[in-house]
Amino acid sequence: DIQMTQSPSSLSASVGDRVTITCRASQSISSYLNWYQQKPGKAPKLLIYAASSLQSGVPSRFSGSGSGTDFTLTISSLQPEDFATYYCQQSYSTPRSFGQGTKLEIK
């Protein structure tokens, strides 16, 4: 099974900041990496698929990059509604696996 590790586990930032979250896979997953945003009490929401493709309706301040084992999610200018928990997920093989999550909090 492929293990996904995110860093950091939590992050404090201010509105307007540029933020980067990292996800590492235990083996190469090509570009089969997805990013989700989850707010308390809500289902996850797909932000980025295939490492760098922006899901329809997602603001362009979100971007993803990487391939192989190392990936990043970048938010170019944090907005108040972006404070949430972010998860990466590999869709290279089954069983699918998620990172442990990165909680983005207001500084």
Added chain:
Amino acid sequence: QVQLQESGPGLVKPSQTLSLTCTVSGGSISSGSYYWSWIRQPAGKGLEWIGRIYTSGSTNYNPSLKSRVTISVDTSKNQFSLKLSSVTAADTAVYYCARGKGWNDPLDYWGQGTLVTVSS
């Protein structure tokens, strides 16, 4: 607009079988190259992938749960279902159903989630 809605008992006794159904609206469950998945999340913890089913009926399961999990599809009702047997308190979680397109199925539509508590 595709919508998914989970339903089923919110309380299950230990050693019994958890049964949930996901009803899909706004599109046919059998059209397109979609995989239909179950994911769960214990309170305050991360996401765990349980398994998925293709419209043909082929399935993939998480090996950590494989001996206890069955996912099935009922195209006539536009639903797919999850059964998890021999439950314990460790199976208490919010259970989500979701849709993904193609083999690499990024999960683009999710249900709102349903809390299942395992307790006597």
